[in-house]
Amino acid sequence: MPDRPLSDLESVILGCVAVSGPATAYAVRRMFLDSPSARFSGSAGAIYPALRRLEQRRLVRSAATPTGARPARAYSITPAGRRELRAWLQTPLTPEAGFADDPLRTRMLFLSALSPAARRTWLDEAEACIRAQTGLVDDHDAAHSDDPWMTLAHDNTRRLNRARLRWIAEARKLISGS
Amino acid sequence: MPDRPLSDLESVILGCVAVSGPATAYAVRRMFLDSPSARFSGSAGAIYPALRRLEQRRLVRSAATPTGARPARAYSITPAGRRELRAWLQTPLTPEAGFADDPLRTRMLFLSALSPAARRTWLDEAEACIRAQTGLVDDHDAAHSDDPWMTLAHDNTRRLNRARLRWIAEARKLISGS
DNA sequence: TGTGACATGTAATATGTTACATGATTGA
DNA sequence: TCAATCATGTAACATATTACATGTCACA
Numbered sequence: 039m040p041d042r043p044l045s046d047l048e049s050v051i052l053g054c055v056a057v058s059g060p061a062t063a064y065a066v067r068r069m070f071l072d073s074p075s076a077r078f079s080g081s082a083g084a085i086y087p088a089l090r091r092l093e094q095r096r097l098v099r100s101a102a103t104p105t106g107a108r109p110a111r112a113y114s115i116t117p118a119g120r121r122e123l124r125a126w127l128q129t130p131l132t133p134e135a136g137f138a139d140d141p142l143r144t145r146m147l148f149l150s151a152l153s154p155a156a157r158r159t160w161l162d163e164a165e166a167c168i169r170a171q172t173g174l175v176d177d178h179d180a181a182h183s184d185d186p187w188m189t190l191a192h193d194n195t196r197r198l199n200r201a202r203l204r205w206i207a208e209a210r211k212l213i214s215g216s
Numbered sequence: 217m218p219d220r221p222l223s224d225l226e227s228v229i230l231g232c233v234a235v236s237g238p239a240t241a242y243a244v245r246r247m248f249l250d251s252p253s254a255r256f257s258g259s260a261g262a263i264y265p266a267l268r269r270l271e272q273r274r275l276v277r278s279a280a281t282p283t284g285a286r287p288a289r290a291y292s293i294t295p296a297g298r299r300e301l302r303a304w305l306q307t308p309l310t311p312e313a314g315f316a317d318d319p320l321r322t323r324m325l326f327l328s329a330l331s332p333a334a335r336r337t338w339l340d341e342a343e344a345c346i347r348a349q350t351g352l353v354d355d356h357d358a359a360h361s362d363d364p365w366m367t368l369a370h371d372n373t374r375r376l377n378r379a380r381l382r383w384i385a386e387a388r389k390l391i392s393g394s
Numbered sequence: 395t396g397t398g399a400c401a402t403g404t405a406a407t408a409t410g411t412t413a414c415a416t417g418a419t420t421g422a
Numbered sequence: 423t424c425a426a427t428c429a430t431g432t433a434a435c436a437t438a439t440t441a442c443a444t445g446t447c448a449c450a
Contacts, residue, residue: 045409053326064429076312077322084410086431108418108429120329127323127330127338133352134254136345138318138380143372144255145305147365148231151298152305160305167314174311187325190390194321194383201379202316205372212368223437242401262438264403286401286446 041095047078048088049126052115055098056123057187060112062103063089072181074174074195089113097122140202142167146209157213165206172199219273225256226266227304230293233276234301235365238290240281241267250359252352252373267291275300318380320345324387335391343384350377 044052054066063086070080078084092098097119100111115123129135142164149157172195179192222230232244241264248258256262270276275297278289293301307313320342327335350373357370 042408047410050322053329056329057326062429063431067429074312074315075317075322076315077317079411081411082429082431083412083433087409105418105429110429123326123329124334127326128334128341131320131341131345133345133348134252135319136342136349137252137254138316138320138373138376139253139255140316140372140376141313142309142316143369144228144253146372147369148235148301148305150365151231151234151301156302156306163306163309164314167309167311170311171314186390187328190383190387191321191325193386194318194324194380195316197379197383198316198318198376201375202372205368205375208371209368212364220436225438240401241403245401257439259439260401260403261405261440265437283401283447288401 044122044126045088047084048092049123050078051085051088052092052097052119052123052126055092055113056115056120060101060103060114062110062112064110066113072178074171074178092119138198142202142206154213158210161206161210161213165203168199168202168206172196175199222300222304223266225262226270227301228256229263229266230270230275230297230301230304233270233291234293234298238279238281238292240288240290242288244291250356252349252356270297316376320380320384332391336388339384339388339391343381346377346380346384350374353377 051066054069055061058065058069063082066089067080067082067085070078070085073080089098089100093100093113095118096116098113099116100113103110103112145160145164149160152160175192175195179189182188229244232247233239236243236247241260244267245258245260245263248256248263251258267276267278271278271291273296274294276291277294278291281288281290323338327338330338353370353373357367360366
């Protein structure tokens, strides 16, 4: 039976274990909780089972590393795990897979359901939301300035957010014109 | 029992019904299938049940509109549905909710797991992927040039994609420098 | 007349979320 | 010492995906 492809969450967890050396489930969870991204909630109910699945598939392995009286297992990636990670990174990136999703854009599609005044309010809030978001990224960036890959990811977010702000400005023009 | 908040998919479906007048489940499904976005697959197994849930909550109502011998139901939004849609649009947009997710950024985080040569290849493919993506959006845009909101959404995607291309270029510089 | 796309679904499955449970540690 | 937080989970639940099933229509 050919193994199912890894889910997005499993792949990202695998990546976390790969680049952050041996890590406990909680350490992985922390990364999700601290991340400004909302793609995953970082819920324990997703991460602990996912790590077990990865271990069953021999993509990670765990060693007991209790701190004090508390039991803990630290996961590290296996050679097979590295191969799987590389395969995921190089996943044929179909056009759809390359789509960046913007929740504000999605909502914009239905803005005709609001009154013109409410539309303007919405644009104001959307703009504030993007700015607040950028603030979160700056904070996260300051806490991870040592990792150049993370810095590059943050650069992506900032560029996207700047583009979104210009988009909001453009939308404001069009909306007030109508 | 206070109703659970609508899921993202339910909200978007509600929006589709709102702006596209009475629509059959298949018509809604078509919108997802034709959309360049990959946020939802447009699977029948998600849409038909979601529409039934919306109808149970009286947010949409359906009327039989058979075409020929084939049974069909056209859904339209109710006043309560409009209220719910407005509530979703104006959902307190928390910073996390405003986060635009980029699958390429996510992968970039783990690019240190690839060899320098593979990294360069990855960047090439990522760039091609974004360009192909923009092509899809252009096609979709051409088919929906009548809807100014859709046009605005496409403008968002194009701006984001341009920002991503510049980001890739920046990444190329940093990576070749290291 | 038959082949393929259109249209409407259902079933099985997997996964992620929320909420809960519990013991360990820290610090006021 | 007592409360809050850290850390490790588990259980119930809802929902989205893939795959399947079925009838209808266009058209070659």
